[in-house]
Amino acid sequence: QLQASGGGLVQAGGSLRLSCAASGRTFSSYSMAWFRQAPGKEREFVASIKWSGGSTYYADSVKGRFTISRDNAKNTVYLQMNSLKPEDTAVYYCAAGSGVILTMMRQIRAYTFWGQGTLVTVSS
Numbered sequence: 870q871l872q873a874s875g876g877g878l879v880q881a882g883g884s885l886r887l888s889c890a891a892s893g894r895t896f897s898s899y900s901m902a903w904f905r906q907a908p909g910k911e912r913e914f915v916a917s918i919k920w921s922g923g924s925t926y927y928a929d930s931v932k933g934r935f936t937i938s939r940d941n942a943k944n945t946v947y948l949q950m951n952s953l954k955p956e957d958t959a960v961y962y963c964a965a966g967s968g969v970i971l972t973m974m975r976q977i978r979a980y981t982f983w984g985q986g987t988l989v990t991v992s993s
Contacts, residue, residue: 870894873963876987879953883991887948889963889984897941900969902980903948905959905989914975915961916948926974931957953991960986 875887887903902917916937917926925937936949946963964980966973973979 871963871965871982871984873961873984873987876961876989878990878992881953881955881991881993883953884949884951885953885989887950887961887963887987887989889946889948891944891946891965896944896965896982899965899967899982900974900979901937901939901946902964902966902974903937903946903961904964904977905957905961906986907956907959910959912962912977914977917969917974918946919974928975950989953989955991955993958989958991960988962986 870893872890879885898920900919903915904912905915906912914928915931916935918937918939922939934952939946963984965982966980969979
């Protein structure tokens with residue numbers, strides 16, 4: 870129901886835009902998020918956005934470089950990634966959750982639906 874795309878190989882300092890298209894249901898009332906998992910590491914929070922798009926949240930490691938946005942008419946959420954670093958290399962997952970409260974916006978367990986992931990590789 871969530872299809873992530875847009876990953877690829879990019880040099881350090883470059884940009885990528887990830888997309889997450891939802892199907893099968895309308896996610897306009899859901900909070901949406903991006904998480905990532907690097908090889909040998911646990912999955913970690915990257916960014917999230919409330920259903921209205923008015924509130925966004927970022928991990929400190931990506932703040933100022935990444936921007937999450939959503940287009941409810943297209944049932945799609947985006948992650949614009951600029952100034953990429955080798956440490957951003959990971960599989961990126963999009964996720965959706967219903968009724969996610971503020972204090973849970975960065976928590977994996979708050980999200981019910983997950984996409985399959987898209988690989989981002991940043992070379993130095």
